[in-house]
Amino acid sequence: MSNFSRTQTVAKHVAATRNGVVAAQHRVAAEVGAAVLEAGGDAIDAAVATSFAIGVVEPWMSGPAGGGAMVIWREDEKKAQTVQFGMRSPASLDPADYPLSGNGKASDLFPWPAVVDDRNVQGATAIAVPGTVAGMELAHGAYGRMAWRDLLAPAVDLARKGMLVDWYASLLIASTARELAQDADAAALFLEDGQWPKIAGWTALSTTRLDQSRMADTLLRLAEAGARDFYEGDIAAALAADVRDKGGSLSRDDLAAYRARLTPTVDAAYRGGTVRAAAGLTAGTNLAECLAMMERSFEPGARPDAKSFAETARALGATYERRLREMGDGEAPHAPSCTTHFSVVDRHGNMCAVTQTLLSIFGSRVVSPSTGLLMNNGIMWFDPEPGRPNSLAPNKACLMNVCPAIGEKDGRRFAIGASGGRKILPAVLNLSSFMMDFGMSLEEAFHHPRIDNSGGEVIVADETLPGEILAALEGVQQVVPARRNVFPYAFACPAGVMRENGMNMGCTEIMSPWGDAVHEKEGA
Numbered sequence: 001m002s003n004f005s006r007t008q009t010v011a012k013h014v015a016a017t018r019n020g021v022v023a024a025q026h027r028v029a030a031e032v033g034a035a036v037l038e039a040g041g042d043a044i045d046a047a048v049a050t051s052f053a054i055g056v057v058e059p060w061m062s063g064p065a066g067g068g069a070m071v072i073w074r075e076d077e078k079k080a081q082t083v084q085f086g087m088r089s090p091a092s093l094d095p096a097d098y099p100l101s102g103n104g105k106a107s108d109l110f111p112w113p114a115v116v117d118d119r120n121v122q123g124a125t126a127i128a129v130p131g132t133v134a135g136m137e138l139a140h141g142a143y144g145r146m147a148w149r150d151l152l153a154p155a156v157d158l159a160r161k162g163m164l165v166d167w168y169a170s171l172l173i174a175s176t177a178r179e180l181a182q183d184a185d186a187a188a189l190f191l192e193d194g195q196w197p198k199i200a201g202w203t204a205l206s207t208t209r210l211d212q213s214r215m216a217d218t219l220l221r222l223a224e225a226g227a228r229d230f231y232e233g234d235i236a237a238a239l240a241a242d243v244r245d246k247g248g249s250l251s252r253d254d255l256a257a258y259r260a261r262l263t264p265t266v267d268a269a270y271r272g273g274t275v276r277a278a279a280g281l282t283a284g285t286n287l288a289e290c291l292a293m294m295e296r297s298f299e300p301g302a303r304p305d306a307k308s309f310a311e312t313a314r315a316l317g318a319t320y321e322r323r324l325r326e327m328g329d330g331e332a333p334h335a336p337s338c339t340t341h342f343s344v345v346d347r348h349g350n351m352c353a354v355t356q357t358l359l360s361i362f363g364s365r366v367v368s369p370s371t372g373l374l375m376n377n378g379i380m381w382f383d384p385e386p387g388r389p390n391s392l393a394p395n396k397a398c399l400m401n402v403c404p405a406i407g408e409k410d411g412r413r414f415a416i417g418a419s420g421g422r423k424i425l426p427a428v429l430n431l432s433s434f435m436m437d438f439g440m441s442l443e444e445a446f447h448h449p450r451i452d453n454s455g456g457e458v459i460v461a462d463e464t465l466p467g468e469i470l471a472a473l474e475g476v477q478q479v480v481p482a483r484r485n486v487f488p489y490a491f492a493c494p495a496g497v498m499r500e501n502g503m504n505m506g507c508t509e510i511m512s513p514w515g516d517a518v519h520e521k522e523g524a
Contacts, residue, residue, distance in 0.1 A: 004483060012510050012517075014443035016503040019520035022046055023495040023506030024342035025061065025419065027516035029054035032154040033344060036146065037520040043350040044072065044143040045151055048136045050342050051356060052155035052219065055132075056212060057163050058514070060172055060362045061340040061419065064222070064230065065239070065373045067131035068339075068356030069278040070139060071265055071404045073415065075349035080267070080276040080406055082284075085135025085260040085356075087128035087378035090249040091395040097125065097249075098384045098392060112383050120379045120392070122179060124248030126364045128378025128398060130230075132356050134260040137227035139352075142262060152223035159216035159372075162209030168513050170199040171487055176362045183246075185367035186374070214372030231255040238370035246366060265406075270295055271436050273409025278355075283403040283425040286323055290315040290429050300437035304448070306472035309465070312433060313453045313476045316426055320455035338363055339419035341404065345497040345504045347520065353404035353415040353496075355424070403428045409436045412500040418509075420492030422454035427492035435498075442498040446507040449484075452491050453477065460490055484511045 020043070022033035033050035041049075047070065055063035062068070067087035073080050101114045112120075119125040140148060163169070173180070173190050174197040180186045187194040189210060200206035222230055229235050236255040243250040265276040268288035275291060277284030293315040298307050339357035357376075358364075364377035381399055382392035390399050403424045404417035414435060418427040427450060434445035449462030451473065459473050463481035473479045482490035495515060497506040506517025 002483065004485065010510050011447060012507055014441070014505050014507045014517070015519065016505045017519045018347060018502060019504065020046065020344070020346040021497050021504045021506040021517055021519050022050055022342060022344050023497050023508050023517035024050055024054060025340045025493060025495060025508065025512060025515045026054050026058045027514060027518065028057045028158070029342065030516055030518040033342070034518040034520050035154070036151065037346055039146070041146045042143055043344045043346040043352050044139050045146045046344045046346065047342070047352045047354050048140050048144065049151040049154055050344070051132065051136050051354065052152050053158055054340055054342065056155050056158040056215065058340055059163065059374050060176070060358070061338050062132070062356040062358055063374055064133050065130045065368070065375045066356055066358040066363070067376065067378065067398070067400070068135065068354065069280065069282050069400065069402050069404055070135060070352055070354045071276060071278050071406050071415070072139065072143070073276070073351040073406045073413065074143070080265045082263045082265050082279040083135050083139050083260060084263060084278070084280040085131035085138070086281055086400050087131055087376060087398045088258065089128055089379060089382065089392070089394055089396045089398070090251060090254045091257075092251060093249045093379070093394040095384070095386065095392045100384060113385050115384050120382070120384055121360070121377060122182070122365050124243050124246035124364065124366055126377035126379045127243050127248045127250050127366065127375045129250060129254045129258050130376060131258060131260060133222070133227050133230040134258055138260040138262055148226060149223040152219055156216050156219045156223060159212040159219055162212050164206065165198045165200055165208040165210065166206050167200045168486070170197060172361065173197040174199070176365065179365045180362060183366045185369045186362070186365050189367050212372060214369070218371040218373060231258055235371060239368055239373070242368040242370050243375070268292065271300070271409060273407060273436050275405055275407040275432055277403060277405040281397050281399045283401055284405070286319045286425055287403055287405060287428060289319045289322070290425070291432070293318060294433065303438055304434065306469045308433070308437065309451060309469050310472040310476050312429065313451060313459050313473055316429065316453040317477065320453070323455070339402070339421070341417040341419050341493070341495045343415040343417065343495050343497045343506065345415065345499050345506070347504070349413070349499055351406055351413065351415040351497065351499070353406055353417045355402035355404045355417045355419070357400070357402065357419070401425065405432065407432050407436060412498060414442065414496055414498040416494060416496035418492035418494035420489060423452050423489070423492035426450070426452045426454055427494045431494060431496065442496060442505055442507050446494065446496070447510055450491055462491070486511050486513055
């Protein structure tokens, strides 16, 4: 029995503009990106600024010490590209340092066999080589117009001020307080007296802020010395030393060797249009596979119906069966993840969809004391059992669930993605189908109930779907009805933008209390 109201409704308004739009999981970060567009920046400039800003105001979801992927659309060239900046395992990592405990499954996102002391899940031994800074550097070098230092300046200012701890921040900190307390530097940043979560008042307006001054210093250094300092300079030296001091294997050589990659996208023709998804070790190929199955299995009518939802569920089930068998990703579908997504469109029609992550919520739950950065736990992406498709090994790229994509049909183009681990692909597939199969507007698509069938034993279906749709889904697999809530999320948390007839718009997950689409000011 649910405790929650069944009469409450939540909605987000979508407005069109001829100027640029940034849709992000945190409004302040979206405002930073929109200000860059107002200053004459390209969509890529706005993405770089948003990336670093959101790492400050939503630090448990992503940051410079994470990784991810970006899909870019260049309007003049009519060309899409992928920026791959996923994490890698350190070259000196020894799989023997991650012995199986024999005590069931891992304690976090993945149903791997448990490792002694959860060394692949939490602590410095879980830290992989970060890629986010290199990814932003590569995109900026290819298409950026504004100076790197100017794009990082807003993030420096936000960190100097410190993130405001409101009720939602308090909730997320409390959800991981026990784990954060195990690292003295993480405890100092997020907890009171090393034990209790920082919390906002029950009735008073919150004035509590995180002390992110050390992170501000690092971002300032990164702004002035350039992105490679993160991999080859003072920041690299500090990061490697901190991780080594805490027992991890990340080295200066690992950082110096890291490079992001600019590659073609995975392109899927669909219903007379095209979806361009991120290439590499992402869910992009799985999205293309689902679309191919759906195009063959049903003809869309006026609105999503029992047939379309059932075939969407079947396509997801089939592609996840192959992904789990061949690609090796075995994330538990209902566990929390630490990821963010934002999408950008500028006034000229250039777009980007960016998903970046620390993997678990709060990553490794380790803060580098010299840099103030919360570190990833990318090692958890690997299966600790040898002889599997995704077994743990040194100097190996991590397989991610991220699925940023850009779709187009009948003169409309959209850039979408989501956070939510294995729930990401179903969200992107649902939204793409809503807009390409049924001609929904961005606003209609984001408000429409969705399903999740991401390789578990059940289909999670929005409980507001009509009875005939729920019945059809039961014919595919066991169904668990669920409600869209603020926390925890039964479905992924998407963000997207759309361009049609020269007009731009954006929207984010309607239940996200921080997520919003921010427009560049008219006439800017």
